[in-house]
Amino acid sequence: MSFLFVSPESAAASAGELANLGSTIGAANAAAARSTTELLAAGADEVSTRIAALFGSHGLEYQAVSAQMSAFHEQFVQTLSAGVGSYASAEAVNVEQALLDLINSPTMTLLGRPLIGDGANATTPGGAGGAGGLLIGNGGNGAAGVMGQAGGSGGSAGLSGNGGVGGAGGAGGATGGAGGNGGWLLGVGGSGGTGGAGGGTGGAGGNGGFWWGGGGVGGAGGIGGGTGGVGGRGEWLIGAGGAGGVGGAGGGTGGAGGGGGLLIWLLYTWLLYTSTPPVAAGGRRDLEKKPQTQA
Structure with a gap:
């Protein structure tokens, strides 16, 4: 050269x-x-x-x-x-x-992860993605598995960043890799990997950031009736839970959605309470008081 x-x-x-x-x-x-x-x-x-x-x-x-x-x-x-x-x-x-x-x-010497920068994507079959930087950086994506091998998990972010995507499971019913978690402060969880053909279960979505961040979407179930992965949890303060993965072709069941953050839960509870009519002392809902008429 x-x-x-x-x-x-x-x-x-x-x-x-x-x-x-x-x-x-x-x-x-x-x-x-x-x-x-x-x-x-x-x-x-x-x-x-x-x-x-x-x-x-x-x-x-x-x-x-x-x-x-x-x-x-x-x-x-x-x-x-x-x-x-x-x-x-x-x-x-x-x-x-x-x-x-x-x-x-x-x-890198002390903890094996960078201070700033994205984690490396996995290159070996079924390998996990690298972790993102401690301050800023997205997690690396997991690699797909080979025959009968589960997909690699996505790398998690540090303080700020999104989790990596999980790798797809290999043929033969292997499970998809889980998505990486979002950053401790903020960040969206990574999506779970698709389950392998033969009924493999989809990978779970990663959890969102601690203060803000939605959960990742669960991976789809593999062909042959695989179950969809569970959606990631929306973290502590603000964040919607991730949707569960769709079931695989052949009668697969969809995965459960992840729970929302505390603020989302409080808002939902308040809306539910304010939209419900009060219950009267006799056990009946006091929907409307009719005016009394004099004889």
Whole structure:
């Protein structure tokens, strides 16, 4: 493999010089415009007519070539400028990655997970997704299982982030992987993986964040009557529970939905209480008091 070293600053300066060259080309074309587009009328003899035709053809060819030259120059400058931008972006990404590696190095050494950044997606069959960063980062996705192997679980987030998606279960009735949990502060739980063909159960959805976050959707049951996965729980304060996974083709049962957060439960209880008519002392609901009529 051959390597190419490029200095974006030098390339940008070259692009600027080429752009200035365009004005020189334009000035040359303007100077030659009159002599290549205007000709004296040909004389009545045949020789003058042929000479006029020759110079006229030469002028047309010059105009065509000059137009092509201007277009080529413009395209070349644009290509060079785009290349400079690509190299500059690549250098910025490298610097950013080096900075992240420096920041994440202590926590990776002590805890095996980054401080900032998404967890890695699993690459081996049935492998679990990596955990997200302790401060910010989504969990990685679990990998699908092979024949008879359960899907990998999705990685959980740290303080803020969404849980990873569970991997699908392998054929032969393997269970789908569970979704990762959302961040401790906020984040949505990951969806559970689909159950494997042959009646595999769908993976459970991940739980939402501790303060805010909905639960993940349970994975669908596998073909052959697999049961859908249970939906993730909406966490402590605010968060709707995740929907249960649909049952697999062939008579599978859908999974149960996850419970909502405390605030959702209080709101539901209040609405239920305020919409129910009060019960009278005699055991009957006092729906309406009719006015008494005098005899």
